[in-house]
Each structure stands twice: as structure tokens, then as C-alpha cells.
Amino acid sequence: MIGRFVWTALLVAAMVTPVFALDAPDESAMEESAEAGARGRGPAGRGRVQHHAQRHLPPxxxxxxxxxxxxxxxxxxxxxxxxxxxxxxxxxxxxxxxxxxxxxxxxxxxxxxxxxxxxxxxxxxxxxxxxxxxxxxxxxxxxxxxxxxxxxxxxxxxxxxxTTPAVDFGPVSSIRQVIAYGDRAAIRNGLPADPPTEVSAADKPNDAGEAIIVTWTPSKHADQVPGLTYRIYRSEKPEGPFDAAGSVSADKNSYMDSTHKGGEGKTWYYVVAATNLEGTKFAVSDASNGAAAKTQIINWEQWNYFLFAVVLSVFIVYFIQHIKSGKKLFVRKIAGMEAVDEAIGRATEMGKPIMFVPGIMDMNDVQTVAAVAILGRVARTVAEYDTRLMCPTSKSLVMTTGRETVKEAFLSAGRPDAYNDDIVTYLTDEQFGYVAGVNGMMVRDKPATILYLGAFYAESLIMAETGNSIGAIQIAGTAQPAQLPFFIAACDYTLIGEELFAASAYLSHDPKQLGSLKGQDIGKLLGMLGIIFGATLATVAELSGAGWAQTALNWVSALFTVSAG
Amino acid sequence: MSFYEKVANIDRRVIFLLIGLAVAIPIIFTVRFPGFPTPMVQEIFDLVENLPAGSKVLVSFDYDPASEPELQPMATAWMRQCIERGFRIYIMALWPIGQDMARLTVDQLKRDIAEKERLTGKKVPFEYGVNYVDLGYKSGAQGVINVVLTDFEKMYPTDSTNQALSSIPMMSDTKSLKDLDLIISISAGTPGLKEWIQFGADPAGVKIIGGSTAVQAPLLYPYYPKQLSGQLGGLKTAAEYEKLMGDRYPQYSDIKDNKGRIRMGAQAIAHIVIMLFIVVGNITFFIDRRRGKRG
Amino acid sequence: MLVRRTIPLLITFVVGAVLILSKLFPVTSSLGEEFSIFFDIIAVFAFILGGGNLVKIHGNKIYRRVPGWGYSLVCLIGFFATLSIGMFKTGTGLAGVERWAAPPTYSGGHFNGIYEYIFKPLAATMFALLAFYVASASYRAFRAKNLEATVLLVAAFIILLGRTFIGTWISFWAGPESGYTLPDLAEWIMNYPNLAGQRAIMIGIALGIVSTSLKIILGIDRGYMGTDAE
The missing domain is CATH 2.60.40.10 (Immunoglobulins)
Structure with missing residues (x-):
């Protein structure tokens, strides 16, 4: 045993040694790196990470x-x-x-x-x-x-x-600022295209006074300038001087200037310049009307989001009340959850521990919250059976939350004496370090039952295959669709997506929670109806070309379009 | 023990050994297969190739060393194309280690360029602050995207080298995501391409393409083609992209510059070995079932 | 009861409700961002607990000489070595204030060496295990037990071949441009049957998240607190 540790230590030492031998910079290659204008230290060619020379700061x-x-x-x-x-x-x-x-x-x-x-x-x-x-x-x-x-x-x-601005720019009185920002019109009318016209500015609706939208009519003969770019400039005075605000490519005729947060109420004027790609030739528009960014009280773009939130909540609350009043609801059996009690019983009989892996995400992931809720239920059964539970976590907050949960569960099972802080442990935040740690625990302690519930990434199969190799009963559940195939291949039972979220309610046998499942089903039903209705409408609109069908389709798609922000 | 029983109870270490050989041998002896680009790869290549010179392209490095073998060839190919086409490159990272991946990529490219310039005799400009800028990593995932959507400078008062953003030439006409012409996210998970589509490209109205691992790629198909202009999913597409790059820019056709194509040989052989295992598994399964019926 | 039950539930309810409503009112739209920053701050402090737990457990193992205590020793040495090298920025050649202000990843430091030459290869190695485990898992899982399993098996073969250049090579029935080669079939499987399934799963997950969140905000599911007691 001791021999193995010595070897491990030697191996680590051997790996660390080259690190300390790396420090001397290569003098001969410095000249080259300086010539290339490379910022940083040492030549680029030695395969070491080039970190920035923070100690040497620019003028x-x-x-x-x-x-x-x-x-x-x-x-x-x-x-x-x-x-x-x-x-x-x-x-x-x-x-x-x-x-x-x-x-x-x-x-x-x-x-x-x-x-x-x-x-x-x-x-x-x-x-x-x-x-x-x-x-x-x-x-x-x-x-x-x-x-x-x-x-x-x-x-x-x-x-x-x-340098030395000597050119007069005519109607737009001061483009000088433009020059200072490098977008100089050396020859103002050198551009074959006309200037953009009808430039107008307006407050962006549904925001907190952050943005003004500038629109214009595109330049005539724009096609004669390859790579035509519209550059947008702004000023607090209609006569300038104008500052650069941004640029867009020729296929666009609007620009959202969203840098007004905090500067609410100030009036801004805009000019739009059609330029060639290099910015050496310009055709500048007249100044726009003045516009100010204003704060709106309600964001009407989010109306559909609210509709869904309210409808879903109403159904969920309704079914909770419904079931509270003593009515029965049918809940489909989830094989994986049915197997939990049996799996815990098996571990107890074999005198081996149970392992609970709550995924690698933090408490701000709903999957982790769902997993910790299930951990609570499992811990209660474990406490009743008096079996050993191991729960290695990858995030400190999950560890602290998990501990509270398990402690409460042991308490409510009447076994506070059986609880200790070593049940829920922290390994490391690093994904593959965590996998290595969990796999090590599996191989050493040979748990009879392993539960993988939460958010998993590439580590799913590495853990599940190791679990399989030690002959454990494995139950997995995640809402990471990419990892489901791996769990299905390597585990005995897998909770697919929403089943993970339903599992806590399922294990609790609490009528209130089962009611929420029913509400969720109604949401799914509405979604399905929406898909069928929308697909039918789109088909009708496409085949018949009827205006009403198109209008209805636009309504349906607006209903299901989530706006950003 | 009969031969059948030996096969049926095959030690997993035998499987591991064969897979190890299947991966190692093609890489050591650079086994190559002819590649034909799938339509989406061609589509992405044309999209990038047809952007005008001087276009503003954001490249986000959202991966870590674990996914490097699969994603690095994509990142390198895209960066090479952007440099050759004379684009302005804005580098970001949503993963902390992505910052290092970007730095390594840029260092490698700098070395490459010197060599390629000797090959073609053509000067390729690749200067900091002018042709590319490295904004670095900021924590906050989609929160970062949300901010740069309206203002780069608010999220990044300085670039990764502590240089004030306002003083960098190529930032002078680039205030937010909306000023860009293309976003490229090379991602191995969350946050990554999906967040860039939902919180960046879509609200900004900027075209986006991306590279994903083969495992993540299926999750992003729902966004194609409306919200996502195309994605490279997995090593095969990376190898195909390298082929297109090599055809268009012969200075990059040397196999040693095409890590994706080298690794693809290993993947091909490994897939065949896995299939052979599945076939063997099924044969033993059927023999087993027949015996079970008799017994 | 008040401290352990009512107050946490009240905080959950208020924060949840405020965040949902903030979507509707532009003035509060940055609240989500603010809250996630607060989460990060709390998580940083929680790390002290996590790191402490690591040290306590492994320290205990070494103290009690439980079998395998040597591994715990290696773990603790690695932990403290990385921590102190990162904190004192050895190898950077800095001194004084400059040293304390520099990031751990400062040029030339030993911390970079640890990252580059120990951490990166180890992470890549763990990830590379996946290739081996995929082989052994598919050896076990892909058996043509019934009709569904057979369909799955055939689809797996098409994808496996279609994802390599061999797919094009052995598609003798169609030219590379015809659109009927194995890679095209693989693409079709990914784009249609697979996509349909993915979307259904994603819609289910989204609804599951909504309902779980509602249950937590309304205090119906208290499983994460360990008990259902009122």
C-alpha cells in the first residue's frame, strides 16, 4: 500500500518539476517578437501560454x-x-x-x-x-x-x-468631429451614391429609456458602391458637431443607438453618412429631428409571456385546489421512481452505501433544485432503512443546501442521531476533477445503488459506465437532452426531461404537488393544440393564399414569439 | 470455456485496448480519407467567403481543453479564413478557459502567418488593435451578451491587455453587437452558441454561425436556418471545412495544418471498431437467445 | 419555525415574484442581472465552506489512517500547493504591492505551469475516457432485442458511418453529390426524426421548469428544504 503512495507522490513530483524549470526567457528571440509588435513576453514559438505583461503598462x-x-x-x-x-x-x-x-x-x-x-x-x-x-x-x-x-x-x-482640417463641409456644418474619429470625408461628394434621405429618430418603445431608433431612406445608386456602409453620427445640437455612434451595412436602413441609459431626457440629433468601406468617401444626410430616450412603464412586447405565465399558473393553482377538495387524479407510473425504494432496500440488504450525484451545476439551475428536492425524499427513506448515504457535490452552495435538506429529512424521519456532516461532501468545481473524484468513490466504496439526478454534461457516461462496472443499480434523470442517450445506455432507469421535475412531486405523494403535475399537462395540451392549429393555418395560408389565413397565422406566430429583453 | 462464452463475457479492457489502438494508429500514421463537404458546411464557407473585406466578425471561444480536439480545428480554420479575407476580428470568451484557448489560437496563427507569407509572398496583415482585438473573458454568461448587445465598452472598459477600448482603432466604429457583420461562437456547452443566438445574434439582427461538439449539435438544429445561419457539428464537419479552406487557399492544404483531417482518420477507424463490437454483441445475443429457447 | 421555514419561503416568494414581474416593467429589467451578481457573491463565500469541507474530510482520513489515506495526502498537498502558488504568485518575479495586485495567471508564474502541464492534460485525459466508455456502453446497449431496438441499431449504424468519410466512400449506390449518400441519410435522421423528438423533449422540459419554479415560488414544493412539515 505504502509503495503505491510513494509512486503516486513521485509521479506528481515528476509532473510538477518541469513547471519550475520554465522560467528563463529566451533572449535570442526577443528581437523578433519586438519587431512583430507582439505585446507580451518572450517569443511566441515556445508553446507556453502568453500571458499579458500587466506590469508593463501603456502610456x-x-x-x-x-x-x-x-x-x-x-x-x-x-x-x-x-x-x-x-x-x-x-x-x-x-x-x-x-x-x-x-x-x-x-x-x-x-x-x-x-x-x-x-x-x-x-x-x-x-x-x-x-x-x-x-x-x-x-x-x-x-x-x-x-x-x-x-x-x-x-x-x-x-x-x-x-490633420489640419481645411475642408468646408457645406450643409452639415461640422463634420470635424467625424474627422477626429477617423471617419473623414476627404472628398465629400466623391461617393457615386446619393446621401441617405428622410433620416428620423424616435424613442425605442418598451424600454427603460436606453435607446433611440434611427431610420432613413437608403441612398440612391447605393449599388454603385461595393461595400457601402452607413455610418451614424449624433449630436445634442442639430448643427453639430457630430460624434460617431455606429455603423451598419448597406442592407439595413435603421440603427438602434442604445447608449442612452442614465442620460434620459436629453434630445439627440442624428446624421447618417453613406460611405465606402474604407470610409474615405462620404455622402452625408441632413440632420434628423430631435429625439430623446424615454422610459416606458410597461413593456408591451412581453404580453404573450405574461399570458402564458398567468394561464399556466391559473391551471396549476386550480388543480391544486381541485385535489385538495378530495378529488382523485390519475398519475402515470414513473418506473425509475418506483424503483427508488426497492433500490434503497437492496443496498440495505447488501450492507452497501447509496450514492446520490446531484449534477455539476449550481443552485441557480432548476435541475439542481429539483435534484435537491429528490435528495430530501431519498434521505428520508435512507434514514428509515438506516443505510449509508454518500452525496458528493461539485458546488459549495449545493453542498450547504444539500446538508440542510438531508439534516431536515433525517430529523423528520426521527433519526437525527444518524445524521452527520460527512454525508454531503464537496469535491471540486472542476468538471473532470469532479468525475475523477466520484469515480474514485464508486470504485472504493462500491455503492449498491447510484442515483444521478440533475444537470449533467460530458461526464454522464464516464460516471454511469463506472457505476455499471461495479454492478450498481443506477437510476438517472436529467433535463440535458444531449446526455439522455448516454444515461439510457448505461443505467437501469432514466427519467427523461420533465420526469425529473415531476419526480419530487411523485415521491412526496402530496396531493398539492400532484395537482401541479396536472396543471403542467394542461400547458402541454395547449402547446400541442397551438402547434396543430399553427401548422394547419400555415398550410391553409400557403395553399389558398387567403388573406385571413395569413392574418391569423401572423397572430398565432406573434403569440408564440418570445421577444428579447 | 468455449469461444462463444469468451466473446459473450468479453473483458471491457479488451474493448478499451482495441479502441485505444484504433485511435492511436491512424493519428501516428496519418490515415486520411477523401472528404466531401456536406451542404451546410459549404453554405457556411460561402457565407464567410462572401462577406466583404473589412467586415466585422466576432469570434467567441466558449470551450476548454477537454473539447479542444473537436473544436480547435474549427476555430483555427475560421480565424485563418477571417485573416485571409481581411476581416476585423473581435475575440471574446464566455468560458474562463476560453480566453486561454483564444490566446493559444492567436499565437499559433501568428507563427503560421509568417510561414505562409514566405510561401505566398503576400503580406497578410494581422496586427493587434487593427485587425484583431482580444476582449477577453467576463463572467456572467448571457448577462455578458445582454450588455454587449447595447454597449461593448460597458462590459469591457478595457480589452484583455488593459488597453482602454475607446483608444483601439478597430473599436472606433464598433459600439455594440449590432455593428457587427457576423458572430461566430465555438462552444462546447453552456454558455455557448445557444445563448449567443437567443441573447445576441437574434435581438441584434446579426448573422450567426457556430461550431459545436457532435454531442451538442443536435440541440441546435431547431434554430437552423432562421436564427442560426449554419453550424459545424463535430469533427467531421471541421475536417470538411479544412478541406474547403485548403482548396480555396492552397497555402493551408498541407496535412500538418489540418488537425481535423488527421483526427478524422482516427474517428473513422474508431467508429468501425465500435460497429464491429455491436455486431459481435448482437451475434452472441442471438446465439444466446437460441440456446435459451432450446434449454 | 419562523427562521427555518417562514422567512426562507417568504424570501423565495418575493424574489421569484419580483423577477417575473420585472420582465413587464422596463425600469426593473436589469434586476435579473443584479440578482445573478448577488448569487455569484454568495457562491464565492460558500466556497470557503466547500474548501473547508474538503480539508476536513481528507485531514480526518489521514489522521485516522483509514485505508487509502495516502490518496488524501496527495489531494491535500495538491490543494495547498496550488492555493499558495496562486496566492503568492511564485515565479512571476514580482514584489510588494505589484505582487498582490497581479492576477494568479500572471505571465511566467508557476500557476500557469500547473495549469498548462498538469491541469490541462488531466482534464483532457478524463474527457478522453469517454471514447472508451462509449465503445463498451454501445457494445452492451445496442442489441436487436425487438423491433424498436432494431430500428435504433440501424439508425446508429447510419449515423456512425455517416459521421465519417467512409460513409461517402461506401455509398456505392449514389454519387457524392446525389443527396442519397450515408452522410445525407445521417443528416436526414438528425434533422427530422431526431429533431422532432428533441423538440418534444424540450417543450416538456420547459413546462417542467415553469411548473417546478411556480411550485417553489408558491412554497408548494418544499422538498429542497428536506421536509413537508408546515
Whole structure:
């Protein structure tokens, strides 16, 4: 026995050792990684995880402005070293520049490199670096990137800016802001398509004042611009300046600007620009009407959701009352649940434990809640039979909930003395670690009965096959459709989907709970009727082309469409 | 003990050994079978191929090492296609370890690109902040999707490298999911493709495609074709996709770049072995029944 | 009774009802998100209980020298080693505040090594067991016992072949583009009979979830509290 442990320990040690031998970075490949502009540490080629170099932080407050009082052709860059605690300063700064061309790419080129001590001015706001980039064209927008470099560590800051705005944009008075965001109209009428027209803005209904919907009539001759894109800009004043809000492709004629949360009540104006893909050619619309995002009290989009909730609840409550008044209901036998008592009895006879596996999800999954409810019922029977119960869990909250449940169950079975905290145990949150742990318990303790109830993923078959190999009676139940085939193949009984949710009611023999099952059946019946009715209507509408059938079909599909949000 | 009895009570370790060999041998000797893309795979390939250059594509890495053999070939193929087509790639992860999967994928691609550039003599731009951005992992599953549906910056004030989102060039005209042209979710379970369809693509009105494990794929068929433009389900479709990629971009046709196709050989042989076991099982079952009747 | 029964039931009812109603009123629509954040916070604290439980159980086993206590020792060593390496960020070369502020996955740390070279291979190994267990399970389960089982068996064969390139290869009766090859048949089985079944199961599950949730919110099912006592 001891020998095996020594070997296990040696094996673990052997696995850990390479970890500690990994630390030295490969100096020779650093140059290459720096050239590639790779952010991170060390070369990419050694197969180790590239984690981000948080200790080496990028410059901050990078700003690019037109150089004042010149004849154009120059911009001024300013930035500060990263002020974060513990951030190491770089050894040098490298400045890159790009113009936007080539289908949305910015090929950056190095324009300057200097040590930390150059271009530095101390102001009341601390250290500021200034750099003037000259020899630029007035026609283009430029993008800058400043990298703080130390050894093989690179950290970047980005900024976009056009130079020396000298072009007048006509009716839309200030597109300058547009230039600053990189969507510059170098030639305003260079686009073969017309500007979008009839731009209008309106509050998005049924929300909490978060969004404004912008709609427009698409550009004429849009087909002459391959990759035509509509860019949407907004401003609080109809005359601008306009800020970029977003962009959509040519096949759309509306945009939802949903960034207004908290800024409710402010009026916004929009312009829509038809642009080519690169954003170098523009045709800009007139400004829209003003619109403000408002909060609505009731979300009418959710009406069908409520209808179903109310109808289902009414039926469930009705049947509970119905059964309370002493009426009998027929409940179909669930073979797997019928077998529970027998399986517990078998374990008792064999003097072996019972294992309950509540799945790998946390308490916020309904399947886990259903599983814990069943655990309560099983624990009660177990307490009565005086058998050993094992319940390994994968989540701490499931463990604490499970413990309370089992404790209460033992108490109500009159066996509080038989309870101890080791019944429900925690193994690990990690999926396959949990499987390994549960399989180990199975192989060592050889439970006579194993119950798998809850939410399972890929581990289902690995556990169920191991259970099968030790000859346990296995009862499974899950609402994960993908795992059902595995359980059916490897277990003696399997509760399929909704049976898992019915199981607790079934085991309780409590009339109130059985009533809820009946309510659920009515829901299913309504669903079936809806499917038959809808399919018939769709067939009739398709075959006859009748308008009324189409209208009715639209109603039915609206009834069954769940809206987002 | 007769031969029949030996077969009927076969030790499971024999089954395990044969399956082990069936998987190992084709991988070691790279057994390959000719592949013909199924219609949905072709459909997905054409969809991606026909997006205009510069399109904005979000790739969500929602899997972990356990599903890597099945899903990584899909992720790699899609990323290669996006790079070759000149798309802008927005990387996200709904699984904590998905972040590492994304990072490994990007590192691998960086190495690949240098090599492929030498092969084709064509410069392939793949620069951080310009061609791709890695937003990283945020916990909250569909909650994350719900937020980025309206505002990336609210969920991700910075990218995974602590760079302010507002300062990254390719984020300048990308404020929310609605600004994207395509969403790709490569997922091994929950949260994954299903959540992306329900909470992301559908409300945003953006096309979505995805990759799933063979086990998860059947659950997503109900969303095709209206809410889901197509999915790769399992290794076979990944191998088919690699074939399409290799045909269109010959620089990727080398078998060592096509992990899915290599692994597919193993899967094919393993399936045959499993079928042989089922056949043997049935033969013994029938012999058993006949004997039972006699006795 | 009040603390152990009435108050939890009241909390369940109020939270459940508020969350359902929040769907109807946009102002409260972010409540679901808020509650799930609270859940995460509580779950983090619960981990202390979980980790404590792990240590207690294995510590007990080692103390009492129960058979197999060596495994418990390996478990505890692994637990504390990973915990301390992650906490102290060994191998990252950081010091002071920087060290405490850095994430455990910081570049070059030993924690990454543990993840990369121990955790990942182990998880992949456990998952790979599935291939072997699928073989042994199908060997047992796929027997042509009756008509239904035979249909299942035939469908399984079509899918198994259709999911590999051999399927196309042996479909001698049809060309690869004809739409009648084994992969096409497999696709058809997945898209129609399988899909119909899946949808039915999913509708059943959805209704089961609704009714379970209602039972819990209304306090009808108290099984998760261990007893039905009023």
C-alpha cells in the first residue's frame, strides 16, 4: 500500500518539476517578437501560454492635435507615462503612424523612436511628453500608436486624428468631429451614391429609456458602391458637431443607438453618412429631428409571456385546489421512481452505501433544485432503512443546501442521531476533477445503488459506465437532452426531461404537488393544440393564399414569439 | 470455456485496448480519407467567403481543453479564413478557459502567418488593435451578451491587455453587437452558441454561425436556418471545412495544418471498431437467445 | 419555525415574484442581472465552506489512517500547493504591492505551469475516457432485442458511418453529390426524426421548469428544504 503512495507522490513530483524549470526567457528571440509588435513576453514559438505583461503598462492620455499656427502638415502628440502603482517605466518610446486605406486596415509605420529623457516637459499635471510629426498631407486622417518599450516588453496606446482640417463641409456644418474619429470625408461628394434621405429618430418603445431608433431612406445608386456602409453620427445640437455612434451595412436602413441609459431626457440629433468601406468617401444626410430616450412603464412586447405565465399558473393553482377538495387524479407510473425504494432496500440488504450525484451545476439551475428536492425524499427513506448515504457535490452552495435538506429529512424521519456532516461532501468545481473524484468513490466504496439526478454534461457516461462496472443499480434523470442517450445506455432507469421535475412531486405523494403535475399537462395540451392549429393555418395560408389565413397565422406566430429583453 | 462464452463475457479492457489502438494508429500514421463537404458546411464557407473585406466578425471561444480536439480545428480554420479575407476580428470568451484557448489560437496563427507569407509572398496583415482585438473573458454568461448587445465598452472598459477600448482603432466604429457583420461562437456547452443566438445574434439582427461538439449539435438544429445561419457539428464537419479552406487557399492544404483531417482518420477507424463490437454483441445475443429457447 | 421555514419561503416568494414581474416593467429589467451578481457573491463565500469541507474530510482520513489515506495526502498537498502558488504568485518575479495586485495567471508564474502541464492534460485525459466508455456502453446497449431496438441499431449504424468519410466512400449506390449518400441519410435522421423528438423533449422540459419554479415560488414544493412539515 505504502509503495503505491510513494509512486503516486513521485509521479506528481515528476509532473510538477518541469513547471519550475520554465522560467528563463529566451533572449535570442526577443528581437523578433519586438519587431512583430507582439505585446507580451518572450517569443511566441515556445508553446507556453502568453500571458499579458500587466506590469508593463501603456502610456496614457495620448492625444493628437493639429499643430497650431502653422501652414498645415503637422500634428502634435502628447502623452503621459502610465501612473499606475507598480508600473515600470519603459526604456524608450516608439511612435507609429498609419493612414486608413486598404479596406479597413491601418498599416502602421515607425516614424520615430527616442529614449525616455527626450521630449519630456514637467507641468503641474506631471510629466508630459510632446512630439511633433511633420510633413503630413491635409487630405488624410492619421492614426498614431505610441509604444512604451522595455526589453522585450511592449505596451501600446492608440489614438486617431486627422490633420489640419481645411475642408468646408457645406450643409452639415461640422463634420470635424467625424474627422477626429477617423471617419473623414476627404472628398465629400466623391461617393457615386446619393446621401441617405428622410433620416428620423424616435424613442425605442418598451424600454427603460436606453435607446433611440434611427431610420432613413437608403441612398440612391447605393449599388454603385461595393461595400457601402452607413455610418451614424449624433449630436445634442442639430448643427453639430457630430460624434460617431455606429455603423451598419448597406442592407439595413435603421440603427438602434442604445447608449442612452442614465442620460434620459436629453434630445439627440442624428446624421447618417453613406460611405465606402474604407470610409474615405462620404455622402452625408441632413440632420434628423430631435429625439430623446424615454422610459416606458410597461413593456408591451412581453404580453404573450405574461399570458402564458398567468394561464399556466391559473391551471396549476386550480388543480391544486381541485385535489385538495378530495378529488382523485390519475398519475402515470414513473418506473425509475418506483424503483427508488426497492433500490434503497437492496443496498440495505447488501450492507452497501447509496450514492446520490446531484449534477455539476449550481443552485441557480432548476435541475439542481429539483435534484435537491429528490435528495430530501431519498434521505428520508435512507434514514428509515438506516443505510449509508454518500452525496458528493461539485458546488459549495449545493453542498450547504444539500446538508440542510438531508439534516431536515433525517430529523423528520426521527433519526437525527444518524445524521452527520460527512454525508454531503464537496469535491471540486472542476468538471473532470469532479468525475475523477466520484469515480474514485464508486470504485472504493462500491455503492449498491447510484442515483444521478440533475444537470449533467460530458461526464454522464464516464460516471454511469463506472457505476455499471461495479454492478450498481443506477437510476438517472436529467433535463440535458444531449446526455439522455448516454444515461439510457448505461443505467437501469432514466427519467427523461420533465420526469425529473415531476419526480419530487411523485415521491412526496402530496396531493398539492400532484395537482401541479396536472396543471403542467394542461400547458402541454395547449402547446400541442397551438402547434396543430399553427401548422394547419400555415398550410391553409400557403395553399389558398387567403388573406385571413395569413392574418391569423401572423397572430398565432406573434403569440408564440418570445421577444428579447 | 468455449469461444462463444469468451466473446459473450468479453473483458471491457479488451474493448478499451482495441479502441485505444484504433485511435492511436491512424493519428501516428496519418490515415486520411477523401472528404466531401456536406451542404451546410459549404453554405457556411460561402457565407464567410462572401462577406466583404473589412467586415466585422466576432469570434467567441466558449470551450476548454477537454473539447479542444473537436473544436480547435474549427476555430483555427475560421480565424485563418477571417485573416485571409481581411476581416476585423473581435475575440471574446464566455468560458474562463476560453480566453486561454483564444490566446493559444492567436499565437499559433501568428507563427503560421509568417510561414505562409514566405510561401505566398503576400503580406497578410494581422496586427493587434487593427485587425484583431482580444476582449477577453467576463463572467456572467448571457448577462455578458445582454450588455454587449447595447454597449461593448460597458462590459469591457478595457480589452484583455488593459488597453482602454475607446483608444483601439478597430473599436472606433464598433459600439455594440449590432455593428457587427457576423458572430461566430465555438462552444462546447453552456454558455455557448445557444445563448449567443437567443441573447445576441437574434435581438441584434446579426448573422450567426457556430461550431459545436457532435454531442451538442443536435440541440441546435431547431434554430437552423432562421436564427442560426449554419453550424459545424463535430469533427467531421471541421475536417470538411479544412478541406474547403485548403482548396480555396492552397497555402493551408498541407496535412500538418489540418488537425481535423488527421483526427478524422482516427474517428473513422474508431467508429468501425465500435460497429464491429455491436455486431459481435448482437451475434452472441442471438446465439444466446437460441440456446435459451432450446434449454 | 419562523427562521427555518417562514422567512426562507417568504424570501423565495418575493424574489421569484419580483423577477417575473420585472420582465413587464422596463425600469426593473436589469434586476435579473443584479440578482445573478448577488448569487455569484454568495457562491464565492460558500466556497470557503466547500474548501473547508474538503480539508476536513481528507485531514480526518489521514489522521485516522483509514485505508487509502495516502490518496488524501496527495489531494491535500495538491490543494495547498496550488492555493499558495496562486496566492503568492511564485515565479512571476514580482514584489510588494505589484505582487498582490497581479492576477494568479500572471505571465511566467508557476500557476500557469500547473495549469498548462498538469491541469490541462488531466482534464483532457478524463474527457478522453469517454471514447472508451462509449465503445463498451454501445457494445452492451445496442442489441436487436425487438423491433424498436432494431430500428435504433440501424439508425446508429447510419449515423456512425455517416459521421465519417467512409460513409461517402461506401455509398456505392449514389454519387457524392446525389443527396442519397450515408452522410445525407445521417443528416436526414438528425434533422427530422431526431429533431422532432428533441423538440418534444424540450417543450416538456420547459413546462417542467415553469411548473417546478411556480411550485417553489408558491412554497408548494418544499422538498429542497428536506421536509413537508408546515
Amino acid at each position: 496614457v492620455d495620448l492625444d493628437v492635435k493639429d499643430e497650431p499656427a502653422d501652414e498645415g502638415g503637422a500634428v502634435r502628440l502628447t502623452w503621459k507615462p502610465c501612473p499606475k502603482a507598480g508600473a515600470a517605466t519603459g526604456e524608450k518610446f516608439v511612435i507609429y503612424r498609419a493612414t486608413r486605406s486598404d479596406a479597413g486596415h491601418w498599416p502602421f509605420e515607425k516614424v520615430g523612436e527616442f529614449p525616455l529623457t527626450d521630449h519630456l516637459t514637467e507641468s503641474k499635471n506631471g510629466k508630459v511628453y510632446r512630439y511633433v510629426d511633420e510633413g503630413l498631407s491635409d487630405e488624410d486622417a492619421y492614426y498614431y500608436r505610441v509604444a512604451a518599450v522595455r526589453g522585450d516588453l511592449w505596451a501600446y496606446a492608440f489614438k486617431m486624428m486627422g
